[in-house]
Amino acid sequence: MNFATFDLNLLRVLDALFREGSTVKAARRLALSQSAVSGALSRLRHALDDPLFLRQGNRLVATDFAVGLQEPLRQELERIEAMLSQPDPFDPATASGVFRISASDFFAEMLMPPLADLLYRTAPGIRAQLVDLVPHDYVQSLERRNADLALIPDTAVPDWVSRAPLFRSPFHVIARRDNPGIAGLAFGGPMPIDTFCRLHHVLFSPEGNLTAMGDAALTRVGRRRQVAMTVPVFSGVCRAVSESDLIALVPAQLAAKVAGSFGLQVFRPPMQIDPPLIIGIWHRRSDRAPLAAWMRGQVFELMRALDG
Numbered sequence: 001m002n003f004a005t006f007d008l009n010l011l012r013v014l015d016a017l018f019r020e021g022s023t024v025k026a027a028r029r030l031a032l033s034q035s036a037v038s039g040a041l042s043r044l045r046h047a048l049d050d051p052l053f054l055r056q057g058n059r060l061v062a063t064d065f066a067v068g069l070q071e072p073l074r075q076e077l078e079r080i081e082a083m084l085s086q087p088d089p090f091d092p093a094t095a096s097g098v099f100r101i102s103a104s105d106f107f108a109e110m111l112m113p114p115l116a117d118l119l120y121r122t123a124p125g126i127r128a129q130l131v132d133l134v135p136h137d138y139v140q141s142l143e144r145r146n147a148d149l150a151l152i153p154d155t156a157v158p159d160w161v162s163r164a165p166l167f168r169s170p171f172h173v174i175a176r177r178d179n180p181g182i183a184g185l186a187f188g189g190p191m192p193i194d195t196f197c198r199l200h201h202v203l204f205s206p207e208g209n210l211t212a213m214g215d216a217a218l219t220r221v222g223r224r225r226q227v228a229m230t231v232p233v234f235s236g237v238c239r240a241v242s243e244s245d246l247i248a249l250v251p252a253q254l255a256a257k258v259a260g261s262f263g264l265q266v267f268r269p270p271m272q273i274d275p276p277l278i279i280g281i282w283h284r285r286s287d288r289a290p291l292a293a294w295m296r297g298q299v300f301e302l303m304r305a306l307d308g
Contacts, residue, residue: 001047010047013040015077017052018070021059090290096125099295102133102147104206105233106254111151114302126291135207142283148292149299154277163281164300167307170275171214172255173267174238175199175247182247182265191247193223193270200228202240202248208232214249217273238262249273253306278303 016026017037027037045052053060062070101107112130119126131147134140138152139161157163173191175182181199185191203212208230218225228246231237237248242262255266280300286292 001049006047007043010040010044011073011077013037014044014052014066014069015073017041017060018062018066018074021061023060087290090294092123092126092294094125095123095291095294097291098127098129099149099292100129100131100145100147101149101151101299102131102138102141102145103151104133105235106251107151109234109257110253110306111299111302115299118298118302123294126295128295133206139281142281148286149280149282149296151278151280151299151303154279157281160284161281162284162287163279164296166278166280166300166303167305168275168277169251169253169306171249171269171273172252173247173269174241174250174255174259174262174264175267176242176244177263177265179245179247179265181245182267185265185267187265187267189267191267191270193221196247196270197223197225199245199247200226202237202246203227203230204232204234204237204248204250205230206232212249213273213276214269214271217269217271221271223271238264 013026013030013032016029017023020026020029023034023037023041027034030037041052048065050065051063052066053062055061101111103111108130112128115128119128131141131145133150133152134144138150138155139157141147141150141152142161151166154165173196179199181195182191185195197218203210205212210227210230215225229240231240234250234254237250238254238258239262240246241248242264249269252266255264258264259266280296280303282292282296
């Protein structure tokens with residue numbers, strides 16, 4: 001038999017003949033004419049080189065070869081039907097699985113704690129993993145980190161990627177409370193540009209870059225800052241600021257959350273920095289995957305609460 005040219009629809013006819021033992025009843029079961037079923041049986045006999053059924057009175061009796069096909073064929077057809085059927089409604093309370101999120105450690109502070117609480121209460125069988133982004137090409141985190149979701153600054157994405165806007169992330173300046181360079185400044189107000197440019201900075205950069213959005217904003221007003229070091233994680237930036245006279249630009253949401261625990265004061269930057277849009281991206285193949293879709297919905301709801 002040449003499987004490449006075999007008509008797989010014939011297998012449904014064969015299964016109906018096994019179940020009904022009659023071309024008339026099989027035709028009724030399949031909503032076909034009796035002649036169509038008889039023609040299909042003829043093609044099956046030719047393709048499989050076996051009579052398949054012999055007439056005994058008014059009933060068809062399967063040959064020994066056909067009997068050997070009956071149960072495996074039924075199992076395969078049921079498996080294919082299950083594969084193509086709509087899944088049962090997703091129930092997070094009974095679901096189990098792993099959901100991998102690729103993102104910066106900003107989300108270790110801003111996402112993972114509330115997500116941990118949510119999963120513990122509503123989906124105890126689902127485990128969430130936070131993994132690093134692929135440097136220089138964040139979209140590739142979906143493939144190279146095997147991530148179900150990546151949380152990144154807005155960027156063009158290829159056709160195989162789905163995206164959703166989440167929140168905008170403005171920047172604030174952080175400094176330790178007893179940093180002599182901020183003496184006399186009103187906490188929560190704007191940091192004077194001379195102070196901002198005079199003090200040395202810690203720059204968040206997973207790739208080790210010495211410039212970022214803040215530098216572009218300073219260039220537009222004809223100023224420069226002094227970057228003393230780069231750190232690949234926000235937690236390291238905050239720690240370095242809290243234990244030195246360095247300052248840093250960090251996302252405003254993060255500054256507000258960690259200022260108390262790190263002993264920091266927060267200021268508005270002296271120049272206009274357009275807040276970047278943070279988006280969620282995922283592989284289109286997972287658009288309808290029940291667990292992945294539910295987890296994306298939970299993450300997106302938590303993250304959109306950061307907007308504004």
